[in-house]
Amino acid sequence: MPTIREATFELLRANGMTTIFGNPGSTELPMLAEFPEDFSYVLGLQELVVVGMADGYAQASGRPTHVNLHTAPGLGNAVGGILNAQANKSPLVITAGQQVRAQIMMEAILTNRDATLVAQPYVKWSHEPPRAQDVPGAIARAIHHASLAPKGPAFVSIPMDDWNLDADQDLLGAAIARSVAGRPAPDSAALEQLAQRLREARNPVLIAGPEIDASGGWDAAVALAEKQRLPVWASPAPAGSRLGFPEGHPHFVGILPPAIAAVSETLKEHDLALVVGSSVFPYYPYIPGPLLAHGTSLVQVTSDAGEAARAPMGEAIVGDVAFALRRLAELVPEAVARQPPVPRPQPGEPPHADPISGSEAMAALADAWPQDGIAVVEAPSSTAALRNRLRLSTPGSYYLCASGGLGFGISAAVGVQLAQRSRPVVCVLGEGSAQYGITALWTAVAYRVPVTFLVLRNEEYMILKWFAAFEQVSGTPGLELPGLDVAAVAAAYGMPARDVTDREALTEALGEAIAATDGPRLVQVRVASGMWME
Ligand SMILES: Cc1ncc(C[n+]2csc(CCOP(=O)(O)OP(=O)(O)O)c2C)c(N)n1
DSSP, X not given: OOBHHHHHHHHHHHTTOOEEEEOOOTTTHHHHTXXXXXXEEEEOSSHHHHHHHHHHHHHHHOSOEEEEEOTHHHHHHHHHHHHHHHHTTOOEEEEEEXXXXXXXXXXXXXXXXXXXHHSGGGSSOEEOOSSGGGHHHHHHXXXXXXXXXXXXXXXXXXXXXXXXXXXXXXXXXXXXXXXXXXXXXXXXXXXXXXXXXXXXXSSEEEEEOTHHHHHTOHHHHHHHHHHHTOOEEEOOGGGOOSOSSOTTSTTEEEEOOSSHHHHHHHTTTOSEEEEESSOSOOXXXXXXXXXXXXXXXXXXXXXXXXXXXXXXXXXXXXXXXXXXXXXXXXXXXXXXXXXXXXXXXXXXOOOOOSSBOHHHHHHHHHHHOOTTOEEEEEOGGGHHHHHHHHOOOSTTOEEEOXXXXXXXXXXXXXXXXXXXTXXXXXXEEEHHHHGGGTTHHHHHHHTTOOOEEEEEEOSBOHHHHHHHHHTTOOOOSSOBXXXXXXXXXXXXXXXXXXXXXXXXXXXXXXXXXXXXOSSOEEEEEEBOSSOOOO
């Protein structure tokens, strides 16, 4: 008779989930005992980074990923990361330890009181099994919840005295034998109507969102845009967590601005806006105005019923976006009468300055950019310049946190690199953002994960200064970051780190860091104050 622990590992193995991201405490040790040789455990030093690493791994592998957390205090620390993973639609199966069943009611120390409520707003399912024998089945159910559209985290709390009890073999066998699969197909009549509207539209436009990449719809989006001569905007940047369209493609016209008035203004010449794989829209800040100009109609295609329900305007078709794009590309003819969009100009050489601007730093990054590189980005004042200068054009090449919560960058980069071992990962960070996930530098060193970290040091929270000006507030404390030396912090974690000042030295240091495959490297560069758009 297998124990609950043996049964759980068998179930995880059957689902291909042999990597566990975790931070252990006494309540998790009974689960981790006799750790099977075919499993690997990736240690993160604080729970926000544990979840962030798993988030990156899950997104870059497309697979459900197991996170194991310490009871109440660990889960509490993790909540920001779980919110991020929900926004990123990352299929995480999160387990946490719990007091022994006999001591939960008396609230002995480390009891996770109301365990299922802590992460509940940010997970698809939150559960504490009523019996030890239900633990493997609950984990199986969490795997299915996490993996079905829209993907996202699911949570199971497990009392620590469950692991050594006998499993129910019938239940286990049935749970292992089950498969739960499938992606919701959009209604075919609705797609035919949409194809008809596209064909008849005077000036249609495509807005490409992150779900295109996640669903494998990249080539179909290109085929549809080319066939219909569609200009393509990326969905607004705050939640542009993945790219939906090659940004070097002649049809790509830019990133849609994130405010209500600006969206309707930008789209006003178009009679039909087709939004694929994005919420409508991740607006921020609030700039009121018409949701759409008179004469523009909008159709959203998303696999996320919640996203469809909450859109403030337009129509929505719920279903798998890769499927929808492929079908639409088949249904529409070549729009020979339409003019193809005018390609946007290449960015010019940024002027030299001392310290260098964010644009100059991104030009250096573009010069050093490796074939097949992946960018993980948490650099608020330089994100627009990065996208404009890198113009990434292959799937799975860009990750940014969709929720705006910091602490994703360093951690997710480690997870992405572990999932995509043959592609070089470059993580671009503001020195302020870097602090929220800083302990993940240790994991990168300890597990020799060869990420290149580029830290832009402007000694401030620049983006918040920009917001202060926008919100017309002054005299705000807490926006300066003097003396924060991330290269020194990295060195303390055992990571080779360089500090450079000019563009040439930055290009050279990045080239060297990217070429290193034996472990991570960090390059820090001093940059001027400013919001860098180009
Ligand atoms: C968890 C969390 N805490 C606080 C914030 C608010 N916040 C947004 S951007 C930012 C500063 C980022 O500074 P830095 O990384 O140095 O980038 P810069 O704006 O200077 O480019 C802060 C504190 C947040 N988004 N998430």
